[in-house]
Amino acid sequence: MPRDLRTTDAGFEADFDRLLHAKRESQSDVADAVAEVLRDVRLHGDEALIKYTSRWDQLDLTPDRLRIAECEIEAAVAACDPEVIEALKVAATRIEAFHRRQTPDTYDYVDDAGVRLGARWTPLSAVGLYVPGGLASYPSSVLMNAIPAKVAGVPRLAMVVPTPEGALSPLVLAAARIAGVDEIYRVGGAQAVAALAYGTATIRPVDKIVGPGNAYVAAAKRQVFGTVGIDMIAGPSEILVVADGANDPSWIAADLLSQAEHDSSAQSILISDDAAFIQAVRAAVDTHLKTLPRAVIAGASWRNNGATILVRDLDEAVALVDRLAPEHLELAVADPDALAAKVTHAGAIFLGRYTPEAIGDYIAGPNHVLPTARSARFSSGLNVLDFMKRTTLVGCDAASLGRLGPQAAILADAEGLGAHALSVRVRLGG
Amino acid sequence: MPRDLRTTDAGFEADFDRLLHAKRESQSDVADAVAEVLRDVRLHGDEALIKYTSRWDQLDLTPDRLRIAECEIEAAVAACDPEVIEALKVAATRIEAFHRRQTPDTYDYVDDAGVRLGARWTPLSAVGLYVPGGLASYPSSVLMNAIPAKVAGVPRLAMVVPTPEGALSPLVLAAARIAGVDEIYRVGGAQAVAALAYGTATIRPVDKIVGPGNAYVAAAKRQVFGTVGIDMIAGPSEILVVADGANDPSWIAADLLSQAEHDSSAQSILISDDAAFIQAVRAAVDTHLKTLPRAVIAGASWRNNGATILVRDLDEAVALVDRLAPEHLELAVADPDALAAKVTHAGAIFLGRYTPEAIGDYIAGPNHVLPTARSARFSSGLNVLDFMKRTTLVGCDAASLGRLGPQAAILADAEGLGAHALSVRVRLGG
Incomplete structure (x- = not known):
């Protein structure tokens, strides 16, 4: 059963602290195995990439088949349900407008x-986008990762996606096409990350790699960081719903399950000031679980990581929200703006009773790649700035150097940096 | 001798590639030792912090002496040269204005x-600033790291600085006072990073840790990343000067040495279209080295990592600049703006003959914490955004959910996420 906490209980602080610090991610140590793959691809390029793809994806490639051809993409798009393609296009338009x-x-x-002082933002020159294969291959994630890069003005966006035994979601290709991805390669795993970071004969290197992946992909991104930039390494997803008793329990139960169905490590938490409502939501979760297609995953997540917390009033909820620093925060209350104004730490806030988090996952416009594991305290969701960099500009002439130079030289002397001082003083004629 | 390359030489590409990929940093593997320190401080708090400070800084503390008292700070500031204090204040004012x-x-x-759509930026709640002890203890770096945090609105900025045998630069305390640092602790090393990340009885935990440090500090920052945010791990500093023959060789030589004197791993490179000028600069470097206080360090850096590159014309320089993606780029040419417009990758650009990089190190205003090791391809200097985070907002009512909901549900179904679809459809009354 999910945890059933009350702030009035004597043991609440200890229980909440355990909830806060519970490790949900199984940390498999794959660093050494990944380091070997990276070294191999770095040294042997396409040859190593093809070897690992054969071994792990049961797919035999040649260098000229690494890249997915235009005609394959077009055929895949043509085979998609037009209604879904239309929805992807609407989503892409809204995501682009927001970004x-x-x-x-x-x-x-x-x-x-x-x-003369300035700061000049320019897009990155080349970005790699990792897209997982199999069950976690989501066209919506392709849009969310690719569109901000294109809005930033990145001229080259190269996508990699594993195609185990050759299988690939046509919708992923359609989303890539709609988002403006420039190149798509049918490789995945640490070997694909290595190819993007170091380059091979077929895949030119990029400057940054973004996108979710399994433990091998995450470890590979960590190891190539420095050679290229990376986005944050995402942990299991989370939702925190703050709801008063005036909500329909069935709606809130569905919201909690929409996070739980992602992954058995996901976490769904409800905070309410209404004890009867909490019990009604818990019952509604059980009812929904009888019919949902991913009930096994969602049920495991809810039982192992879920929680409901009864608070004395909604103000008491605010401090708990900030301590949880949730990735997704729903405020299903009468005055969501007033409550939102008091919250400091949250990746995204969904305001009011008619804003299920799923609307943000797909179509609202803001990015769905958001900080997990309490990192909303210090980081933000994916955005256009993640695909740009800033160069600062300084320009002095003889007159302005004359004004500032003497004090720069004093500071250089105070730090014992004689050449710094000299580089200023030679220009002051002293 | 520093490398003496010419783009017209047959072996240039190979030589330049070696220059580009030369490892300048000695990677000492201290990860295991650091992990042990982090664990110890996490478990034993102040007690462990005091134990390591006694062992490595030869300084015996009690919990009440971990924090540097106001009266100590005031005494240190009063003992500083008023001319230097004044220069620090001018620098702080200019840095604040730019940021x-x-x-x-x-x-x-x-x-x-x-x-309803929105994005709300808020400052981090608490930031830790690491300041190295000994030779690398620079008041200018305190200003550059602390002021952007304060401009961002960070309410709590806690600084740690090791004081080996109790010794501490009064100017570092003065800079901290001027920049508005809220708390200062006389601890350093991995143990100080652990205290900031996990908290102890005396030091409350922070949400992000910034600032330079040695290999132990860098390893500790890597390991606490996730628990807290960190800034980039800085590598050895670099300068690239593009200069035509109309410059005074002595000025450019001083600029090259101002980077070289930081560290024998630093790198200074000159690109010019004038062969005689290049030789004159190389001679001027040797002349300056006879009198500079840090000639041993600067000379080692210049001989081992320095380079001059003769190009056919300045346009040829642009491609080399972008491949080097320098931390600092000086454009000492007749039309620096025209050249700057062609450059894609640089942390900071110094325009014209009267803008030595040292002016940016101290007083110009832009941050001197800049991306090293070619990371200007994908990252930016320290800035106010590094001390803020963004929360996105979405709010639908029944009408707007009615407009967008059906397509969100179509996409959720297409991804096989039934609870996502359900959370939308229950609100559509379907």
Whole structure:
């Protein structure tokens, strides 16, 4: 059974602390195995990539078949349900519109000391997008990872996706096409990450790799970090719903299960000020579980990691929300704005009774790649800035260097850095 | 002798590639030793912190002496040269003014489908700043790391600095005071990183740790990443100067040495289209080295890692600049703006003959914490956004959910996520 906590219980603090620090991820140590794959692909390029794809994906390739051809993509798209393609296009349009607002300002000015100062944002030159194969191969994730890169202006977006025994979701190819992905390769695992980071004869190297993957992919991203940039390593997904007693228990139960069905390590938590409502939601979860297609996964997640917390009032909920720093926060209350204003840490907030988190997973517009495992305390969801970098500009002339130089030289001397001081003083004619 | 390359040489590509991939950092593997320290501080808090400080800093502390008292800070500041304090204040004012421009826009709007959408930036709640002890203890770095955090609005900024045998630079304390650091602790090494990440009875935990440190500090930051955020792990510093023959060789030589004097692993590279000028700069470097206080370090860096590259013309330099993706780029040419516009990858650009990089290290305003080791291809210098995080907002009502919900449900079904679809459809009354 999911945990059933009450802030009025004597043991609440200890119980909540256990909930907060429960490890949900099974940390398999694959670092050594991954290091070997990376070394091999770095040294032997396509040959190693093809060897591992044969071994682990049961797919025999040649260098000219690594890349998925345009005609294959077109055939896949043509085979998709037009209604789903239309929904993907609507989603892509909305995601693009939201992300366009994130394009940062470049600035360039002369300050009152006569110093030219600026900051120039430019897109990354090449980005790699990892897309998992099999069950976790979601077209919505392709949109969420690829569109911000394209809005940023990244000219080359290369996608890798494993195709075990050659199988690949046509919708993933359709989403890549809609999002503007430039190249798609049918490889996955640590070997695909290595190919993107180091390059092979067929796959040119990229500057950053994004996208979710299994333990091998995560370990490979960690190891190539530095050679290329990476996005955050995502942990299991989480939802925290704060709901008062005026909600339909069935709706809230469905929201909790929409997170639980992702993965048995996912976590769904309900906070409410209404004890009877909490019990009604718990009952509604059990009812939904009788009919849901992924009831086995969702049920395991709910039983092992789920929790309900009864609070004295909604203000008491705020401190708990911040301590949980949830990836997704639903505020199904009468005045969600007032409550949202008090919350400090959350990846995304879903406001009111008519905003199930799933609307944000697919179509609302904001990114669904969000900080997990309490990292909303210090990080943000994926966005356009993740695909850009900033160069600062400084320009002095003789006059402005004359104004600032002496104090720079004083500081350089104070730090014992004589060449720093010299580089200023030679220009001051001293 | 530093490398002396010419793009017209037959072996240039191979030589340049070696320059590009030369490892300058000695990677000492301290991961296991650091893991033990982290575990110990996590379990035993102040007691372990005090034990390691006694062992490695030869300083015996009690819990009440971990924090540096206000009166000690005031005494240190009073003992500083007033001219240096004044220069630090001018620098702080300029750094703050530049960073104020980086404060991001929060937005909140209703789109034409009637969906409420927003993105809200908030400061991190608590940040830890690591400051190295001994020779690398630079007041300018305290300003550069602390001021963006304060501009972001971080309410609690806790600094740690080792004080071997009790010794500490009064200027570091002065810089911390000027920058608005809230708490200062006389501890360093992996044990200080652990204290910031996990908290002890005396030091409350923070949400992110920034600042440079030795191999132990870098390893500790890597290992606590996830529990807290970290900044980039900095490699040895680099400068790339592109200069035409109209410069004073002595000025450019000083600029190259200002990077070289940081560390024998630092790298200084000159690109010019004038062969005689290159030789004049190489001679001027040798001349400066006869008198500079840090000539041993600077000379070792220049001989082992330095290089000059003769190009046919400045346009040929642009491609080399982008391949080097330098931390610092000086453009000492007649039209630096035209050249800067062609460059894609650089952490900071210094424009024209009167802008030595040292002016940016201390007083210009932009941050001097910049991406090293070619990471300017995918990352940016430290800035206000590094101390903030973004929460996205979505709000639907019955009408707008009615508009978007059906397509979200179609996509959820296509991905086989029945509870996602259910959470939308129950609200559509279907």
